[in-house]
Amino acid sequence: MKIDYTTFVRSGPGKFIAGKTGLPQPTDLPRYTDRPQPILGPVLVLGTSGGTEKIASQLVDWDGDVRRHGDELDKIGTIVVVLDEIENPTDIGPIIRQLPAAFKKMKTGGRVVTLSRSVTSEDPAINAARSGVEGFIRTLAKEARKGTTANGILIDDDIEVTASSVIGALRFFLSAKSAFITGQTLRVSADGGGLPTLWEQPLACKTILVTGAARGIGAAIAATLTRDGAKVLILDVPGSGSALADLANEIGAIPVQMDITTENAGERIVDELDKRNLVLDGIVHNAGITRDKYFVNMSDDRWDVVVDVNIAAQLRINDILLESDKIGDDFRLVSLASTSGVAGNAGQANYAYSKSAVMGMVAALGPILAERGGTANAVAPGFIETEMTGKIPPVQREIFRRSNSLKQGGLPLDVAETVSFLCGLPAGGYVGQTLRVCGQNLVGR
Numbered sequence: 001m002k003i004d005y006t007t008f009v010r011s012g013p014g015k016f017i018a019g020k021t022g023l024p025q026p027t028d029l030p031r032y033t034d035r036p037q038p039i040l041g042p043v044l045v046l047g048t049s050g051g052t053e054k055i056a057s058q059l060v061d062w063d064g065d066v067r068r069h070g071d072e073l074d075k076i077g078t079i080v081v082v083l084d085e086i087e088n089p090t091d092i093g094p095i096i097r098q099l100p101a102a103f104k105k106m107k108t109g110g111r112v113v114t115l116s117r118s119v120t121s122e123d124p125a126i127n128a129a130r131s132g133v134e135g136f137i138r139t140l141a142k143e144a145r146k147g148t149t150a151n152g153i154l155i156d157d158d159i160e161v162t163a164s165s166v167i168g169a170l171r172f173f174l175s176a177k178s179a180f181i182t183g184q185t186l187r188v189s190a191d192g193g194g195l196p197t198l199w200e201q202p203l204a205c206k207t208i209l210v211t212g213a214a215r216g217i218g219a220a221i222a223a224t225l226t227r228d229g230a231k232v233l234i235l236d237v238p239g240s241g242s243a244l245a246d247l248a249n250e251i252g253a254i255p256v257q258m259d260i261t262t263e264n265a266g267e268r269i270v271d272e273l274d275k276r277n278l279v280l281d282g283i284v285h286n287a288g289i290t291r292d293k294y295f296v297n298m299s300d301d302r303w304d305v306v307v308d309v310n311i312a313a314q315l316r317i318n319d320i321l322l323e324s325d326k327i328g329d330d331f332r333l334v335s336l337a338s339t340s341g342v343a344g345n346a347g348q349a350n351y352a353y354s355k356s357a358v359m360g361m362v363a364a365l366g367p368i369l370a371e372r373g374g375t376a377n378a379v380a381p382g383f384i385e386t387e388m389t390g391k392i393p394p395v396q397r398e399i400f401r402r403s404n405s406l407k408q409g410g411l412p413l414d415v416a417e418t419v420s421f422l423c424g425l426p427a428g429g430y431v432g433q434t435l436r437v438c439g440q441n442l443v444g445r
């Protein structure tokens with residue numbers, strides 16, 4: 001009988017050995033189907049600013065059982081700390097006095113979210129106070145247990161605490177849709193595109209194209225965008241034929257057989273949209289490949305093909321789409337980066353180059369698209385359980401899988417939920433960022 005790691009550490013002897021030796025003991029992370037409610041209650045809201053009151057009342061509107069003191073509670077589901085007015089590192093202490101005791105009472109899959117100002121002040125004391133919040137939230141994420149996550153929302157000075165992009169980020173981080181995101185920050189630098197009429201169908205009436213959608217993360221993205229109300233075009237290489245057709249039938253998507261590296265891929269996408277009388281509200285550049293080798297053994301072919309699929313093809317397609325009349329005003333572009341692009345990874349010089357390049361692409365495209373009401377952002381997955389990572393040798397795979405604060409690999413669904421969030425209306429305020437979906441992988445920030 002084959003026993004996997006998780007089954008072993010949950011058995012009597014496994015638990016004993018893990019406890020004695022400090023082996024990782026992962027918790028089953030509740031996902032959206034396990035907890036569709038936006039908030040896990042009760043909610044403790046800490047803060048002294050006017051913004052704190054506004055956030056507390058927003059949480060009440062979402063049916064949160066909101067408290068301002070945690071002493072009387074046995075268990076706490078969510079803690080929101082509003083730090084939007086701190087001006088000196090000494091200001092935070094009194095606000096978080098209750099936090100250690102409350103943090104001990106977190107339920108499985110609990111949520112901690114801080115709201116603070118972006119680190120953009122020219123005043124050293126103010127900037128120090130703001131910058132400190134990032135180290136603090138990343139540490140809470142590392143100390144959290146039982147699937148609790150801790151993330152921060154950084155709000156630019158000219159943006160209200162109640163701006164739609166702040167509220168959208170808050171709702172996402174508090175929900176079970178962000179189960180595999182922890183120790184991350186998201187910066188809100190514009191008001192955003194508004195809030196969805198129906199939170200359950202945030203992408204209603206949107207048309208979105210997903211590349212590399214026949215399997216793995218791309219297929220999960222297509223299914224999740226469909227669940228969230230979008231009409232989805234799924235694109236993959238002609239060789240993926242039956243998988244693409246099967247998925248199209250299953251979720252009611254439009255299949256497009258195409259290799260994104262063909263010279264006229266952009267024009268062909270425009271033709272396809274024209275033929276169907278469609279305008280795109282978003283594109284998800286998910287198609288990606290690896291051709292791993294240590295750099296000293298890297299052939300030109302391996303380098304070139306990875307760069308072409310993972311970044312150059314995207315740039316060519318974007319140029320054609322942006323010049324066409326086939327994209328909507330609040331267009332959302334989301335591209336798949338990787339933690340290998342954030343931190344580098346031995347054996348993946350070509351891949352890390354291409355994924356870091358994706359982050360550079362969205363950083364430049366973000367402001368360009370913002371001028372017409374759109375956004376460009378990237379998602380950087382860490383270790384996700386897919387065919388791609390299934391090919392890593394077992395011992396190495398086990399090490400990669402556990403090397404994060406949640407001590408497990410993520411699911412394609414976790415990446416898909418994040419992509420869907422970035423395609424939504426409130427994402428209008430996130431300009432050119434890369435959000436990691438990695439369980440706070442030990443590599444990089």
Ligand code: NAI
Pocket residue numbers: 211212213214215216217218235236237240258259260261285286287288289309336337338339380381382383384385386387388389
């Ligand atoms: P996968 O290999 O399972 O699926 C990739 C899909 O892209 C396949 O269906 C493939 O046919 C398609 N594709 C490849 N080249 C194409 C081309 N030239 N034109 C059109 N379609 C093409 O990969 P997986 O694991 O689902 O990854 C999806 C994305 O997420 C990739 O960009 C990958 O780099 C990224 N990623 C994955 C991680 C993981 O742990 N699986 C971690 C970090 C990033």
